[in-house]
Amino acid sequence: MRLGLAVLMIVLPLAAIYSRRLVFTLMPVAAGLILLGSSLVPGNTILADIRRGLTSSVGLAAVALALWVGASLIWTPFRGIGLEVFAKALGTIVLAFVVIAALPSRSRVSNLNLMPIGAGLAAVVAAALVLAVPATVPNMPELELSTLERAAVGLVLSVWPALTALGVRERWSSGGALAVAVAIAAVAVWTPAALAGMAAGALVFALSTNNPRRMAKFLAYVFALAILLAPLFLFAAERIPGLPLGLAKQVAPWTELVRAAPEKLVTGFGFNTLQRALSSGLLPQTAPTNLLFEIWFELGVLGALFSAALIFLSFRAAGRAEAHGAPFLLAGLTCVLVIAIWGLATLQLWWITLLGAMAISFGCVLKGLQREDRPAAGKIRSGLMQPA
Numbered sequence: 001m002r003l004g005l006a007v008l009m010i011v012l013p014l015a016a017i018y019s020r021r022l023v024f025t026l027m028p029v030a031a032g033l034i035l036l037g038s039s040l041v042p043g044n045t046i047l048a049d050i051r052r053g054l055t056s057s058v059g060l061a062a063v064a065l066a067l068w069v070g071a072s073l074i075w076t077p078f079r080g081i082g083l084e085v086f087a088k089a090l091g092t093i094v095l096a097f098v099v100i101a102a103l104p105s106r107s108r109v110s111n112l113n114l115m116p117i118g119a120g121l122a123a124v125v126a127a128a129l130v131l132a133v134p135a136t137v138p139n140m141p142e143l144e145l146s147t148l149e150r151a152a153v154g155l156v157l158s159v160w161p162a163l164t165a166l167g168v169r170e171r172w173s174s175g176g177a178l179a180v181a182v183a184i185a186a187v188a189v190w191t192p193a194a195l196a197g198m199a200a201g202a203l204v205f206a207l208s209t210n211n212p213r214r215m216a217k218f219l220a221y222v223f224a225l226a227i228l229l230a231p232l233f234l235f236a237a238e239r240i241p242g243l244p245l246g247l248a249k250q251v252a253p254w255t256e257l258v259r260a261a262p263e264k265l266v267t268g269f270g271f272n273t274l275q276r277a278l279s280s281g282l283l284p285q286t287a288p289t290n291l292l293f294e295i296w297f298e299l300g301v302l303g304a305l306f307s308a309a310l311i312f313l314s315f316r317a318a319g320r321a322e323a324h325g326a327p328f329l330l331a332g333l334t335c336v337l338v339i340a341i342w343g344l345a346t347l348q349l350w351w352i353t354l355l356g357a358m359a360i361s362f363g364c365v366l367k368g369l370q371r372e373d374r375p376a377a378g379k380i381r382s383g384l385m386q387p388a
Contacts, residue, residue, distance in 0.1 A: 001033070001034050001036075001037025001038060001104070002037075002110065002111060002114075003033050003037075004029075004030045004031065004032070004033030004034035004035075004036075004037060005030070005034065005111055005114050005364065006114055007026055007029055007030040007033065008026070008027070008030035008031075008034075008357055008360060008361070009114040009115050009117075009118040009158070009162075009357075009361060010114055010117055010118035010121065011026060011030075011118075012026045012027065012030065012118075012357060013118050013119060013121070013122035013151070013154060013155060013158055014118070014121060014122050014125060016122075016147075016150065016151040016154050016354075017122065017125055017126050017129065017147070017148065017151040018147070019147065020146075020147050020150055020350055023154075023350060023353050023354070024349070024350070024353060027092065027095075027353050027356060027357060028095065030357075031095050031096070031098075031099045031360075034099050034102060034103070034360075035098065035099060035102050038102035038103070038104075041104065044102065045105075046098070046101045046102045049100075049101035049102075050097070050098065050101045053097065053100075053101060056317075057313045057317070058310065058313045058314055058317050061306065061309045061310040061313050062310055064306050064309075065303070065306040065307060065309075065310055066090060066093075068299060068302055068303055068306055069086060069271050069299065069303070070086060070090075070271075072267065072268060072270045072271045072298065072299055072303070073086060073270060073271055074270075075267065075269075075270050076269065076270020076271055076272065076273050077269075077270065077273065077276075078270070078272060078273060078276045079270075081272060081276070082270060082271050082272040082273070085271070085272045085347075085349065086271055086272070088349050089347065089349060089352045092349070092352050092353055092356050093352065093356060095356065096355075096356030096357075096359050096360055097359075099360050099363075100359060100360055100363035100367075103360070103363050103364050103367050104367070105367055106367075107364050107365065107367060109169075111364060112165040112168075112169075112364070112365060113165070115158070115161050115162035115164075115165045115361055115364075115365070116162040116163075116165060116166055116174065116175075116178050118158065118162070119155060119158045119159050119162040119178060119181075119182060120162075120178055120181055122151070122154075122155050122158070122185075123155060123178075123181040123182045123184070123185040124181065124185075126148065126151055126152060126155060126185040126188065126189060127181075127184055127185045127188045127189075129148070130148065130185075130188040130189055131188070148189045149189060149191045149194075150350060150354075151189070152185060152186050152189040152191040152194045153191060153193065153194045153197075153339060153351075153354065154354045154357075155182055155185060155186065155194075156182060156186055156191075156194040156195075156197055156198045156335060156339075157332070157335065157336065157339075157354055157355070157357075157358045158357070158358060158361065159178065159179065159182045159198070160201060160328055160329075160331055160332035160335060160358070160362070161328070161332065161358060161361035161362045161364070161365055162178060162361070163175045163178065163179065163328055164325055164328035164329070164362065164365045164366075165365050166178065167324065167325075167328060168324045168325060168365065179202075182198070183195070183198060186198060192342070193338075193339045193342040193343070194339065196338055196339070196342055197334075197335040197336070197338040197339040197342070198335060200334050200335060200338040201331035201332060201334050201335035201338075202331065204219065204327075204330050204331045204334045205327045205328065205330070205331035208319075208326070208327040208330050208331070209327050212318075212319050212321075212323070212326035212327050212330060213319040213320065213326075214319075215319065215327075215330060216315045216316055216318055216319020216320075216326070216330055217315075217316065217319065219315045219330065219333075219334060220311070220312045220313075220314075220315035220316050220319075221312070223308075223311050223312075223315070223337055224308040224309075224311055224312040225308075226292065226341070227292060227295060227304050227307055227308040227311065228304055228305070228308050230292040230293070230295075230296060230304075231265070231296050253282070253283050253284060253287065254283065254287070254293075254297060257269075257282075264300065265296075265300055265301060266300045266301050266302060267299075267300045267302070268296065268297060268298045268299040268300030268302075268303055269297060269298060270298060271298050271299070272298065272347070273297070273298055274289065274293075274294050274297050274298055277297075288343060289343045290340065290341050290342060290343035291337070291340035291341050291343075292341060294347060295307050311337070314333060315330065315333060318330050318333055321366060322366065325365060325366050329362060329366070332358065332362065336355065336358075
């Protein structure tokens with residue numbers, strides 16, 4: 001199990017710097033090792049944890065969204081490609097969920113140390129590669145700027161569970177050094193979306209340390225309303241004079257399509273149609289590719305409702321997590337959503353894989369924080385005083 005965690009938390013962030021394809025290979029390898037290790041533990045509660053997760057409010061919302069996404073493949077004009085992408089994405093999500101359920105209820109310190117080690121090494125290597133680009137790139141044909149950008153995004157995602165592993169043990173100096181190293185790497189690669197996500201996460205962490213539940217409630221409403229009210233802004237964009245970045249022209253083709261077929265506002269055009277619409281010329285290349293637009297274009301109002309419910313319930317559940325881990329979890333969720341809304345990554349498989357790795361890392365830390373209540377000292381002494 002520790003070998004699987006090492007592959008996930010150390011090897012995967014480093015491999016992502018060199019090749020994006022290695023991420024897809026290492027994720028199932030790490031998951032398989034963790035599941036194999038779990039099967040050797042007597043009395044594991046994996047089935048009970050899976051059932052508990054699926055019947056929770058967050059689990060039910062996720063299942064509802066997955067069913068709607070699958071149903072949208074019926075009317076998508078690109079059914080073959082959409083079905084393939086959906087199967088791979090769903091398989092990655094289910095695999096990550098099962099691995100989280102298989103993780104031990106108490107994480108050893110040696111397992112927790114793997115996260116900051118992996119994030120720190122990846123940050124140093126990424127920054128060093130950028131500084132050595134003129135001499136390195138000719139000898140590394142697979143090293144591309146997009147690969148480094150995706151690696152920087154993965155690094156920013158992985159830093160939050162790593163900081164959680166350090167924060168719960170009050171190793172604040174090490175956590176600060178790790179955060180600075182990751183920020184330097186993101187600046188060196190220059191990935192604005194990753195920097196924006198990390199900055200937003202840091203702000204949320206600072207504001208939620210005293211009262212994570214209140215902050216979770218606030219964030220739940222903010223992001224849920226952002227999804228639900230997005231089309232109001234999109235339809236009004238063409239009537240707002242002088243709108244920056246020409247957003248009115250960017251969304252005009254979508255509004256025309258919806259006016260021609262109003263039912264598409266409810267059902268959407270089907271899963272994985274945004275990229276196909278961009279490549280086929282149905283939408284201009286300048287059209288938005290962020291999470292908000294993609295949800296409404298592909299899944300319609302029902303997909304937006306399910307997505308908003310999932311995000312709302314996820315933030316509320318994060319706020320109810322163990323007190324030491326809740327601020328980090330809220331920061332991580334905020335970081336993910338800011339990057340997705342920014343538009344750098346939406347529902348692509350590499351993004352889903354990185355989210356799965358992040359979720360497993362968080363699960364390793366947060367499950368380790370679950371401790372049974374210790375008996376009072378008086379009860380211990382009275383028990384010791386009783387004759388055998």
